[in-house]
Amino acid sequence: MHEMSLAEGVLQLLEEQAETQRYHKVKQVWLNIGELAGVDVDALTFSLEVVCRDSLADGAVFHIVREPGRGWCLQCSREVELPTRYHGCPHCGRYQIQVTGGTDMRVGELEVE
Numbered sequence: 001m002h003e004m005s006l007a008e009g010v011l012q013l014l015e016e017q018a019e020t021q022r023y024h025k026v027k028q029v030w031l032n033i034g035e036l037a038g039v040d041v042d043a044l045t046f047s048l049e050v051v052c053r054d055s056l057a058d059g060a061v062f063h064i065v066r067e068p069g070r071g072w073c074l075q076c077s078r079e080v081e082l083p084t085r086y087h088g089c090p091h092c093g094r095y096q097i098q099v100t101g102g103t104d105m106r107v108g109e110l111e112v113e
């Protein structure tokens with residue numbers, strides 16, 4: 001389950017930032033997750049609960065913000081929204097699309113103390 005390693009990555013980042021930004025407790029975290037990132041949000045939420053137990057983020061609330069997938073249609077020369085990676089262009093119906101966004105997961109805002 002790759003959500004578990006994603007969750008470990010998030011916790012690691014929080015611990016690193018705690019040293020540089022001098023906080024000792026994480027209360028809320030906003031995670032931006034692209035629709036094309038291939039992340040199972042339920043599995044990730046569960047994994048975060050598990051890995052954050054007894055850490056500086058124990059009991060933290062994680063807010064998931066979904067970001068739409070985006071691509072560039074070579075045929076139309078315009079940006080289009082992509083619900084999945086293998087979706088045709090909503091305007092011309094072709095599949096000559098370069099994925100340009102919504103493929104990653106980032107830690108957004110933090111509420112710490």
Ligand SMILES: [Zn+2]
Pocket residue numbers: 073074075076077089090091092093094
């Ligand atoms: Zn098109």
